[in-house]
Amino acid sequence: MTNVSSSIHQTAAGGYAVGADFYTKGRPEYPGEVSDWLRDSLSLQPGRMVVDLGAGSGKFTGYLVRTGASVIAVEPVPQMLEKLSQAWPDVISHLGTADAIPLPDASVDAVVCAQAFHWFAHAGALAEICRVLKPGGRLGLIWNMRDTSIGWVKQLNAIVDRYEGNTPRYANGDWRKAFPFAGFGPMQTEHFRYGHTGAPEDVIVNRVRSTSFIAALPKDEEAKVVADVRALIEATPELKGHDVVTTPYVTDAYSMIKVAG
Numbered sequence: 001m002t003n004v005s006s007s008i009h010q011t012a013a014g015g016y017a018v019g020a021d022f023y024t025k026g027r028p029e030y031p032g033e034v035s036d037w038l039r040d041s042l043s044l045q046p047g048r049m050v051v052d053l054g055a056g057s058g059k060f061t062g063y064l065v066r067t068g069a070s071v072i073a074v075e076p077v078p079q080m081l082e083k084l085s086q087a088w089p090d091v092i093s094h095l096g097t098a099d100a101i102p103l104p105d106a107s108v109d110a111v112v113c114a115q116a117f118h119w120f121a122h123a124g125a126l127a128e129i130c131r132v133l134k135p136g137g138r139l140g141l142i143w144n145m146r147d148t149s150i151g152w153v154k155q156l157n158a159i160v161d162r163y164e165g166n167t168p169r170y171a172n173g174d175w176r177k178a179f180p181f182a183g184f185g186p187m188q189t190e191h192f193r194y195g196h197t198g199a200p201e202d203v204i205v206n207r208v209r210s211t212s213f214i215a216a217l218p219k220d221e222e223a224k225v226v227a228d229v230r231a232l233i234e235a236t237p238e239l240k241g242h243d244v245v246t247t248p249y250v251t252d253a254y255s256m257i258k259v260a261g
Contacts, residue, residue, distance in 0.1 A: 027059050027115075027210055028144050028196035028203070031251055034063055037190055038112075041255040042138040044069045048109040051132065052091075053098055054116025058084035060142070061091055064112060072108070074101055098125035103132045112140040118168045121175035130183035130258055137258045139184060143170045144194065147248035152236045159228045160208055163221075167213045170252075184256040192253070195246040200233050203247050 038044045046068035052061050055073035057080050064071045065088065073093040075081040085093055096102045098113075098120035111129050129139055148154045168174065179187060196203045208214055208229050214222060233239045 027057075027207065028194065028247070028249055030060065030063060030114075030142070030144065031192040031194035033190075033192045034142070034251065034253070035066065037142075037192075037253050037255075038063060038067050038140070041188060041190070041253070042110045042112065042140045044110055049107070050110040050112060051101065051103065051108050053101070053111050053113045053129070054119060055084055055093070056080045056115065058087045058091070060112070060114035061088050065091065069109070072103065074098075074103075099128050101128050101132050105131055106134045108132050108137065109134055110138040110140065112142070114142050115144065115170075117141045118143075118170045118175040121168070121178040123178065123181065126178060126181045126183060133258045135258065135260065139256050139258070141254040142251065144249045144251050145171065147193070147250050150248055152232065152239065153248065155232055155236075156204065156208070156229065159225065159232065160211055160214065163213050163217065163225065165213060183258060185259045186256065188255045190253045190255075192251040194249045194251055196249055197244060197246040199243060200239060200245050203245060204233060204239070205229055207247070 042050070044050055044064065044067035048067075048069040050064050050067075050069045050071055052058075052064055052071055052073045055061055055075045056077075058073065061071060061073055061084060071088075071091050073081070073084055073088070073091050074096045075084060075093070076095065076097045078095060081093055081095055084091070094102045099122075111133060133139070146153045146157060148157055196207075205226060208225065209222070214225055217225065239245050
């Protein structure tokens with residue numbers, strides 16, 4: 001049997017294990033257009049079955065549930081899966097990884113990876129995704145990214161990025177090296193905009209603390225990051241003293257169809 005903990009990146013295993021609470025509090029929702037994307041690009045509707053792969057604490061799971069499709073969540077970090085099960089008790093959930101999905105061959109209509117594919121962007125995972133997809137099934141990849149065209153957001157990212165090390169990230173584009181892949185047709189791309197609104201402690205501070213490599217830092221270093229983030233809030237007129245703020249995001253969504261080998 002696959003050792004789940006040994007088959008995922010150590011930063012994900014460590015950071016998300018201790019940062020599950022911050023992930024739930026700090027991660028943004030997704031723009032309304034995502035519902036149309038799930039229906040039109042991934043053909044999700046009642047009678048279909050979809051895997052939420054790398055499902056985390058279930059932040060995206062509700063969007064899949066609302067399509068009417070049957071949802072199966074697969075997540076390798078037990079602490080995150082516990083949060084998901086609490087939030088979505090009626091969703092079938094499994095401890096598992098992208099290269100060992102605990103489902104039969106050709107058993108699902110779609111696989112969706114929300115904020116996750118960069119952790120397992122390799123041929124082995126794509127082959128496993130192809131295995132569980134039915135002929136003509138769909139793969140969806142989606143990420144929320146802070147909009148760095150806004151000055152203070154760019155400064156926030158600079159505070160965070162200095163700690164990334166060799167952690168896989170969507171922003172550096174390395175995940176694209178997994179494509180093209182023989183099992184899938186051409187990649188279709190859509191972009192949406194979204195504002196994450198709430199208390200600064202949640203939408204800015206806890207969002208930063210939910211970042212895998214920040215959560216994995218020694219406590220004194222994590223505290224320094226938090227102090228730097230709070231100092232940025234105090235130094236930014238559109239943030240300082242506000243009970244409610246908005247972090248602007250860009251959502252990138254990709255879809256592709258399983259093709260005959």
